[in-house]
Amino acid sequence: MPLEPTLACQLNNIHLRNPLVLASGAMGVSPTLLMRVARSGAGAVTAKSCGPQPREGHPNPVMAEWAHGLINAIGLSNPGVDEEVAQLIEAQTQLTTIDVPLFASIFAGSAQEFGEVAAVISAAHPALIEVNISCPNVHDDFGLPFAADAKSAAEVVRSVKNAVGTIPVAVKLAPNVPDIGRIAQAVVAEGADVITAINTMPGMLIDADAQQAVLSNRSGGISGPALKPIALRCVAEIARSVDVPIIGTGGVITGRDAVEMLMAGASAVGVGSAFWYRGAEAFALILDEMKEFMIDHNIRDIGQLIGKAL
Amino acid sequence: MPLEPTLACQLNNIHLRNPLVLASGAMGVSPTLLMRVARSGAGAVTAKSCGPQPREGHPNPVMAEWAHGLINAIGLSNPGVDEEVAQLIEAQTQLTTIDVPLFASIFAGSAQEFGEVAAVISAAHPALIEVNISCPNVHDDFGLPFAADAKSAAEVVRSVKNAVGTIPVAVKLAPNVPDIGRIAQAVVAEGADVITAINTMPGMLIDADAQQAVLSNRSGGISGPALKPIALRCVAEIARSVDVPIIGTGGVITGRDAVEMLMAGASAVGVGSAFWYRGAEAFALILDEMKEFMIDHNIRDIGQLIGKAL
Amino acid sequence: MKHTGTFTACKVVTIEKLNAATSRIVFDRDVDAQPGQFLMAWLPSLGEKPFSLFTRSPLSIVVVDVGPFSHALQTLRIGDSVWIKGSLGNGFTPEGENVLMVGGGYGAAPLYSLAKACREQLMHVIVCLGAGTSSSVLLRDEFDRLDCQVAVATEDGSAGTKGLVTNVVEDVLRREHIDTIYACGPTGMLTALAKISHKHKINYQFSWEAHMRCGMGLCGSCEVSPDADPSLPAGWLACFDGPVFRKHWNAVY
Amino acid sequence: MKHTGTFTACKVVTIEKLNAATSRIVFDRDVDAQPGQFLMAWLPSLGEKPFSLFTRSPLSIVVVDVGPFSHALQTLRIGDSVWIKGSLGNGFTPEGENVLMVGGGYGAAPLYSLAKACREQLMHVIVCLGAGTSSSVLLRDEFDRLDCQVAVATEDGSAGTKGLVTNVVEDVLRREHIDTIYACGPTGMLTALAKISHKHKINYQFSWEAHMRCGMGLCGSCEVSPDADPSLPAGWLACFDGPVFRKHWNAVY
């Protein structure tokens, strides 16, 4: 009988029972939903991104499946940070009972505003604050994502780091940049403790019969299977460029996908769209498949996989 | 009996019997292969990108299929512009007999060198010179693609326009930029006559059993089905930003895909990976499907589709 | 259960008024689905809204005109397209020998295919239909033709028993042994029925509604709170875990 | 024909020396393929090279040690993995009653499955094997066991007729009516055989080699020029249109 492999790991100073992290915005939009996903096996859960003010998001259709992935333009629906912090405090109380860390996620329209939102959200004492500088779906309201440019990305991080004290800060990067490694370097230089990569890739579905874009927002963010090689490449570039842990996110649907993400240099693995492809038990299925892979390949500790393919 | 729909169209001042253009680098790497693809139905054929010096390209593996597309890092193998111009003259002689326009494609390491290569290639009198500022697979040799930055993209175009006289110039853009519309504006401001969008998207496949990247170059360019929504979105952004014709390229495998690309704002449609998915008759199959769509939807002239979904 | 999140253009084959505000729309294709699953219907430039499957072969829906989208659906002409994403969610499963179905308003629609499936398995089916007034009672003849035992309640008493359909349900339960209660309708009705089912410890399968956006379990907007029925687990999503929630009193699984 | 461009790890089950420089490697899976199709074998950090399928069930290949990659393949141990992309390309199809197969060097390998398929259809199969010297003659016993009529030619005369295999072919054609000539081997041999086939107006199917990179018809590096056989169309790609090229004298298609 082979020994049960160890999936527990560290992300910065955070202990995770396993490296799977619920990606921001995917299902976990309320304390009860965060708790549900935590119970279903997640090593940590990230809340939906919240901003300074409440946002309704875009009208329907906001999401569709296509042959090779999903696309969404939910439009950062959220109750605004004042309501959100109350929800995160509630979530935190519940999650503590089962020892699953809570990650907050924030966005804003300027570096200063990022700092303000971060300060408010700190009151919930999340294990990590993820700074979403890369949402592709709110272009009209916020202009280009901050992740587009190393300088503005760095300013956001500086502002957030000043606001949150000792809470570690992750920066979530976008794939549609020429040199993601350079942006990672810029944010790490300002003290980013973790990089999350990647957010969805901008895309558009057109229905030829309707002669129209499918999403009401026309363009949206691609997630799921088609995103995986894009994410692997971004994670590998970042791993070669900086020395902080990475939450590798994008197209992880199976245990093998998760293993590949670790091999690309990720220390933890974000999972979102997998709920659609694998159902409510997605996390448990992925974890079982990771264990099976580790047993087959005689790997005892999940840490051994990190960066193997670099 | 419905009337046979008209597929003939204009791209800048170039007459095309149909809007399908062989994408650069896919199969058409010699005069005989260009001629073969032209005979198989293409409205125009683009030659493989050539640079100032001969390049062998990367060692194998250089290409693989994955569940949702292809990935390649051929590495811009080419015989160098001096040999290439002789080949294009030969290709031109043959293509003229069947009235299929030839597009040249060039790359180089600096704006000045782009101009030099363009000047040499002009001797073949291609109907269009496509400036490839977006190849993702030669990072180590050339640094960041010029398409990464509006300013350097514009410099390249200026240099090429000065070198080629009246031959129209297309600029081929990359999808991994934050704002492709802005780059399109910058190159059009310098006189780009056509935009080709997009080149492949940077990605990486990892084989978990091998614990390695599959391509010898590790990262490569994603083409085929997974690329389509990324390309549609880029084409739509460009169409909203500039007023020159677009060769919409990326993941066109069926006639419906081609129709969607036109609806996104393209005036012509680049086709590459379809050979793998549809076989040697790819162009004929796509054209038949386009005609069928036009008949079903009572569309007489292919021009009616352009920009329909914007 | 089969799910698809990709939109497909479906052409209207027939569109038939069931009453002043309600139409049945039949499309030119079949779907692989169970009774109680739903779909998202998209009309370009207008929006996208959830509807229960009425029949799966051919695909048809029953639409009540309550606002701009459901109104637009009713003004479609034969040959027009509706873009359909689905089937989605988890539906009803036939269980027991003697079953009760409670439909409030258009809630009758998803029960029709279920009743048909139950009758094919020779189950005894009692149907209680609730509505405001007699002209709003839906599908009564259709259930009759399946040889279901049909009871009606209207709030104004213009047909059947006067009052809420829950009263009729209590009557039935006093008279008959029921193995499973199925229901679809307004949340208030379902909450009341859940209380009744709890009191009698009867297994039930209710189809809950909530505001749906993605319809695919990812946006989190269709969470139904256990306030509506304490048996609902926390974090229950109507589009993903439901719309049908099942309660088994002696569940071994 | 079935094609796949995705790499799959295949484990070596047996590895057997056929002669000093040649091994047969058998893997732990089957592929869906026709005789004459090929695959790309990848050894991480070492490279990726084309090989013909020897058998498809189980998947096996015959490898001659001519350089670093083919050498490394022969030093694999049981349980080691080779990553295989394929099958690729277009293979041979059995045609006629009396057929001749000509194998030069490891060119015998893809002919073996073809001979088996032809014999199963009760065709009469003559096999001519060419090699430098007797110890390099490949698969002679295997063809014998299929009840093929086998003739051998070696350049040094150490086995069979002395000289080129094309001489043996000319002999056969003088004696027998042949419906189809199949061949695989060095380009020079195929060019000579194409001339012979043209002279006699015999249908043929030859498997051509060229330098392969993508193996998938997109990089354009495996073009075979009509210089090698004027019947080859211009722009013919060994990996995509071939490796097998078919010539029919009375082709109606």
Ligand SMILES: Cc1cc2nc3c(=O)[nH]c(=O)nc-3n(C[C@H](O)[C@H](O)[C@H](O)COP(=O)(O)OP(=O)(O)OC[C@H]3O[C@@H](n4cnc5c(N)ncnc54)[C@H](O)[C@@H]3O)c2cc1C
């Ligand atoms: C699982 C499910 C199954 C349904 N099945 C049917 C059916 O078979 N027949 C039928 O006529 N109706 C059905 N509905 C209700 C239907 O979705 C609404 O009637 C429709 O969305 C109204 O849109 P409108 O523009 O016409 O009206 P609006 O003016 O937009 O809304 C009127 C009311 O419809 C409801 N509604 C609106 N948008 C949504 C939404 N995105 N998700 C959920 N409810 C919404 C709300 O209660 C709202 O107050 C179902 C709803 C759900 C959730």
Ligand SMILES: Cc1cc2nc3c(=O)[nH]c(=O)nc-3n(C[C@H](O)[C@H](O)[C@H](O)COP(=O)(O)OP(=O)(O)OC[C@H]3O[C@@H](n4cnc5c(N)ncnc54)[C@H](O)[C@@H]3O)c2cc1C
């Ligand atoms: C369709 C096809 C089927 C083949 N089937 C077999 C087979 O069944 N058994 C077998 O032993 N060999 C076969 N070969 C040849 C085999 O690919 C070469 O022997 C192998 O690539 C040599 O690699 P190396 O590193 O050992 O030697 P190297 O030193 O790299 O090369 C030795 C010779 O092998 C050939 N070669 C090298 N690389 C390639 C390449 N990428 N594509 C084509 N040829 C190349 C060249 O002729 C070269 O001179 C086949 C080739 C092709 C194109």
Ligand SMILES: Cc1cc2nc3c(=O)[nH]c(=O)nc-3n(C[C@H](O)[C@H](O)[C@H](O)COP(=O)(O)O)c2cc1C
């Ligand atoms: C419905 C949905 C909503 C999302 N909302 C957010 C969000 O609010 N903030 C954020 O940073 N990322 C958001 N994302 C992106 C995911 O966190 C993740 O980066 C992306 O989906 C890729 O991972 P996946 O392929 O596993 O889904 C969202 C994704 C989806 C599918």
Ligand SMILES: Cc1cc2nc3c(=O)[nH]c(=O)nc-3n(C[C@H](O)[C@H](O)[C@H](O)COP(=O)(O)O)c2cc1C
């Ligand atoms: C094998 C291969 C080689 C390519 N070489 C080039 C090239 O030399 N120059 C260039 O501009 N694009 C090159 N491309 C990109 C294509 O021209 C095209 O932009 C891309 O493949 C997307 O289109 P597709 O999905 O139809 O293949 C190449 C693509 C492939 C698959």
Ligand code: FES
């Ligand atoms: S509607 Fe999005 S989760 Fe249910």
Ligand code: FES
């Ligand atoms: S090897 Fe690339 S086209 Fe044949």
